[in-house]
Amino acid sequence: MGRWRSVLRTPIGLTASVLTVGVLLLAALAPVMWTDDANAVDTSNILAGPSAQHWAGTDNLGRDIFFRTLVATRLSVELALAATAIGVVVGLLLGTAPFLLGRRSGRLVTAGVNIAVAFPGLLLALFFAVVFGIGATGAVLAIGLAGAPGFGRLTQTLVAGIAARDFVSAARLAGVGRVRILFRHVLPNIAEPLVVNATIGAGSALLAFAGLSFLGLGVQQPAYDWGRLLFDGIQVIYVNPAAALAPGIAVLIAGLALNLFGESIAKGLGIGVAGGIPALTDVPDLTRGADRSTQSPEPAGNTDSHLVLDVRDLQVTFPGPSGPIRAVRGISFTVGKGEAVGIVGESGSGKSVTALAVSHLVGDTGRVDARRLDLLGTDLRDDETTATRHFLGTSLAMVFQDPMTSFNPTRRMGSQLAEVARHHQGLDRRSAMERAVGRLGAVRIPDPEQRAHQYPHEFSGGMRQRAMIGMGLMGSPSLIVADEPTTALDVTVQQQVLDLLRTIRTDDDVALVLISHDVTVVREVCDRVLVMYAGRIVEDLPAGDLATAARHPYTRALVAAVPDMETDLDQPLAVIPGRPVDAADVPAGCAFAARCPLASARCRAEDPPLETSAAGRRVACWHAGEPMDVRIESRRLAEVEAP
Amino acid sequence: MSELRFEDVTVRYGSTTAVDGVHLAVPKGQIVGLVGESGSGKSTLARAAVGLAPYSGQILLDGSPVPTRGRRRPLQMVFQDPYSSLDPRMSVGESVAEAMPGAGRAERRAEVARLLGLVHLDPTRAGARPSELSGGQRQRVALARALAGRPQVVIADEITSALDVSIQGAVLNLVRELQRELDLSMLFISHNLAVVRYVATHVAVMYDGRIVEEGPTDQVLADPDHDYTRELLAAVPGRRSHP
Numbered sequence: 001m002g003r004w005r006s007v008l009r010t011p012i013g014l015t016a017s018v019l020t021v022g023v024l025l026l027a028a029l030a031p032v033m034w035t036d037d038a039n040a041v042d043t044s045n046i047l048a049g050p051s052a053q054h055w056a057g058t059d060n061l062g063r064d065i066f067f068r069t070l071v072a073t074r075l076s077v078e079l080a081l082a083a084t085a086i087g088v089v090v091g092l093l094l095g096t097a098p099f100l101l102g103r104r105s106g107r108l109v110t111a112g113v114n115i116a117v118a119f120p121g122l123l124l125a126l127f128f129a130v131v132f133g134i135g136a137t138g139a140v141l142a143i144g145l146a147g148a149p150g151f152g153r154l155t156q157t158l159v160a161g162i163a164a165r166d167f168v169s170a171a172r173l174a175g176v177g178r179v180r181i182l183f184r185h186v187l188p189n190i191a192e193p194l195v196v197n198a199t200i201g202a203g204s205a206l207l208a209f210a211g212l213s214f215l216g217l218g219v220q221q222p223a224y225d226w227g228r229l230l231f232d233g234i235q236v237i238y239v240n241p242a243a244a245l246a247p248g249i250a251v252l253i254a255g256l257a258l259n260l261f262g263e264s265i266a267k268g269l270g271i272g273v274a275g276g277i278p279a280l281t282d283v284p285d286l287t288r289g290a291d292r293s294t295q296s297p298e299p300a301g302n303t304d305s306h307l308v309l310d311v312r313d314l315q316v317t318f319p320g321p322s323g324p325i326r327a328v329r330g331i332s333f334t335v336g337k338g339e340a341v342g343i344v345g346e347s348g349s350g351k352s353v354t355a356l357a358v359s360h361l362v363g364d365t366g367r368v369d370a371r372r373l374d375l376l377g378t379d380l381r382d383d384e385t386t387a388t389r390h391f392l393g394t395s396l397a398m399v400f401q402d403p404m405t406s407f408n409p410t411r412r413m414g415s416q417l418a419e420v421a422r423h424h425q426g427l428d429r430r431s432a433m434e435r436a437v438g439r440l441g442a443v444r445i446p447d448p449e450q451r452a453h454q455y456p457h458e459f460s461g462g463m464r465q466r467a468m469i470g471m472g473l474m475g476s477p478s479l480i481v482a483d484e485p486t487t488a489l490d491v492t493v494q495q496q497v498l499d500l501l502r503t504i505r506t507d508d509d510v511a512l513v514l515i516s517h518d519v520t521v522v523r524e525v526c527d528r529v530l531v532m533y534a535g536r537i538v539e540d541l542p543a544g545d546l547a548t549a550a551r552h553p554y555t556r557a558l559v560a561a562v563p564d565m566e567t568d569l570d571q572p573l574a575v576i577p578g579r580p581v582d583a584a585d586v587p588a589g590c591a592f593a594a595r596c597p598l599a600s601a602r603c604r605a606e607d608p609p610l611e612t613s614a615a616g617r618r619v620a621c622w623h624a625g626e627p628m629d630v631r632i633e634s635r636r637l638a639e640v641e642a643p
Numbered sequence: 644m645s646e647l648r649f650e651d652v653t654v655r656y657g658s659t660t661a662v663d664g665v666h667l668a669v670p671k672g673q674i675v676g677l678v679g680e681s682g683s684g685k686s687t688l689a690r691a692a693v694g695l696a697p698y699s700g701q702i703l704l705d706g707s708p709v710p711t712r713g714r715r716r717p718l719q720m721v722f723q724d725p726y727s728s729l730d731p732r733m734s735v736g737e738s739v740a741e742a743m744p745g746a747g748r749a750e751r752r753a754e755v756a757r758l759l760g761l762v763h764l765d766p767t768r769a770g771a772r773p774s775e776l777s778g779g780q781r782q783r784v785a786l787a788r789a790l791a792g793r794p795q796v797v798i799a800d801e802i803t804s805a806l807d808v809s810i811q812g813a814v815l816n817l818v819r820e821l822q823r824e825l826d827l828s829m830l831f832i833s834h835n836l837a838v839v840r841y842v843a844t845h846v847a848v849m850y851d852g853r854i855v856e857e858g859p860t861d862q863v864l865a866d867p868d869h870d871y872t873r874e875l876l877a878a879v880p881g882r883r884s885h886p
Contacts (some may be wrong), residue, residue, distance in 0.1 A: 166728035167738075170785075173693050173744035174792055175714040184741075189731045346807045461681075488679040490834055495878035517808055520880035562811040563841040565864070565879055572819070573812035573841070579777050 019257030086144025094153020116149035203258030342522030345532035397472020403464035414452025462493030534591035652700035663852035676843030725781035736769030779810035
């Protein structure tokens with residue numbers, strides 16, 4: 001309800017509603033109230049211009065055109081709605097037929113609809129008007145049927161989209177018949193765009209009627225709709241322009257009303273963006289605030305020449321529907337030259353946002369604050385300039401999860417890689433291409449010269465991911481940020497990509513930030529691991545200690561939850577009960593307290609600071625290292641997880 | 644429970660052969676793991692069994708062809724992505740009830756409650772929409788729906804790969820528990836050997852549309868015969884010493 005109200009509050013929503021209600025009221029009431037006025041013949045006053053008595057003048061029988069226009073509302077709207085109804089019903093039948101009939105007969109229907117769509121609507125309407133005879137009935141059928149193929153085509157596409165979803169397959173497996181699936185699963189899920197289209201279609205039908213009647217193919221005397229009035233008015237336009245203008249304006253207003261109404265419905269149903277999300281204005285700049293009690297003291301040393309990346313008190317905030325979402329809440333870490341640092345955590349822990357912040361990719365809606373954000377001693381907090389872009393383009397390489405969407409599918413691989421060198425290093429086409437081929441070879445793509453001329457879809461998933469890494473190597477980066485680089489890949493291919501990252505790191509002394517939800521992957525490649533939970537770093541420890549010497553309960557649970565080849569088969573796997581914290585609503589105290597078996601009253605009240613130990617490890621927990629039974633019986637899960 | 648048997652099953656799409664003459668048996672009350680890389684034909688084999696892909700050869704349930712028409716479906720499948728396998732417009736209770744063979748209203752409600760309890764979901768949540776549930780909870784609803792048809796065999800197609808690792812454990816525990824309590828026969832498809840090792844007593848390795856190796860899980864993993872199996876084993880993360 002709230003959404004509808006917010007739509008009503010927008011200027012378009014309000015205008016649309018007022019206009020539509022007005023037109024419908026007029027359609028209902030005008031014939032009752034003004035039919036006599038509209039039909040009153042006054043032969044002494046024919047074809048008069050506008051006057052106080054006749055606002056839009058009179059017609060060739062002296063009838064008041066203003067009242068006739070008002071009274072014509074009902075017939076015009078009725079005809080438009082009837083035509084729309086025909087279009088929608090026939091369209092739905094045509095659109096759902098392929099789903100109901102199965103593949104072979106379905107194809108025939110699809111082909112038929114496609115041919116019908118290719119015909120101009122008005123031509124089709126004229127054709128039908130001739131077939132069904134001139135008059136209101138013929139016009140309704142003509143316009144309705146002319147609109148059907150378009151609506152059918154839309155329905156067909158939407159149905160096909162839903163039919164491919166797994167829940168339709170599941171219903172079929174459950175033995176539910178096609179017709180029942182159509183009504184229970186398919187139609188409810190495509191209703192929104194169809195309703196919107198039907199409403200907008202009604203507006204178009206109204207205009208089409210005006211057009212048809214204007215050509216003399218629509219409503220015939222003595223009945224009259226706006227098109228008929230236009231037809232009559234246009235013949236006397238030099239005597240009384242208002243006679244054509246009045247019904248013209250009526251058509252305009254009603255058409256506009258229905259179109260805007262359709263758009264407002266779309267917004268109300270959430271197809272467009274209703275109202276919008278308020279921009280970030282009132283978020284205090286937390287990095288400059290006085291209360292730093294929850295954060296650890298700064299790591300020692302100022303600008304260290306060994307550091308590739310130096311991040312202090314990084315905060316990333318996004319606007320949300322109910323207040324700002326603090327995706328990253330003040331994290332500090334450094335990455336040394338040639339060091340491999342892993343960031344692990346569940347989805348929503350802020351690990352990917354951290355990567356985006358480092359590479360200047362957060363976008364305009366989010367806000368990045370930090371006391372320090374240095375890459376190779378260069379401050380990245382400043383506004384983006386050509387210089388920083390250039391610096392980032394050559395010093396930092398980013399590898400994303402989905403290698404299919406990281407490349408432009410319409411361009412050859414080689415030229416996509418070469419573009420980087422031409423843009424950032426100013427190489428000419430030839431040497432840029434040579435470098436691209438070289439880099440493809442460096443990431444172990446066989447036949448790099450031939451492969452460079454292929455398109456992304458001709459590469460396998462693993463090869464695309466390696467090419468992505470190769471693209472990052474086109475500059476000479478000091479840091480590679482890889483965000484779940486292997487999650488979309490098969491295990492064997494995953495191993496190749498991890499091997500490649502490892503080799504590049506040791507051979508070229510490139511630092512690596514590897515982000516993953518899988519501790520086993522991180523453990524294998526990295527020296528050090530940062531464990532993130534709810535936008536904070538909760539533990540920072542050497543990767544080798546992950547399995548044996550982790551101290552934070554979350555880290556320990558995360559490690560125990562993943563089966564490996566040595567897992568005890570007689571015990572249930574460890575489970576972290578409950579759900580990750582919603583970044584828009586982080587509780588007071590330790591964010592993990594609600595899911596933690598060690599949580600005490602203090603944890604719920606006070607957020608533990610990230611304490612640095614003598615060995616340089618960091619952990620944020622009041623009960624760090626205390627004995628804990630990570631095996632929480634699966635039976636308990638239901639109780640904890642049910643809100 | 645029953646035995647599911649694939650005999651010389653071949654699935655062709657146009658000129659590509661996705662599944663090539665597969666022989667495989669899922670014995671009564673056992674979980675058989677099916678591993679292989681994407682594109683090896685694992686999912687296609689599963690879809691053929693439940694009638695979602697056309698095949699040649701025979702897929703037999705206790706010696707007779709699997710019925711793929713009509714209301715009664717003794718073979719059920721759980722899909723990979725719990726975000727697309729539940730109708731967003733239906734409550735989870737309705738989704739589960741839909742798969743039940745005809746019964747009275749009160750009977751259905753009791754059965755939905757029983758099934759949700761079985762997968763450790765609060766039965767009072769039957770009215771919830773999928774959007775109100777987490778990924779792990781949705782996957783448990785999907786399991787409950789598969790069980791609602793009182794299947795003899797369940798096929799689980801990569802049911803944990805779309806889930807966070809922290810949730811994956813809970814779903815795997817549930818799979819093992821259900822198998823034990825209901826004595827289910829199950830074909831468990833996954834590309835993760837560690838996961839398959841944890842739930843399956845038998846494992847079959849699929850490569851390029853064929854089953855290249857098959858046997859008791861501990862034997863296959865301890866002493867793999869085929870090169871591809873060895874490659875798979877070597878690729879399990881955490882198997883190598885870290886730096």
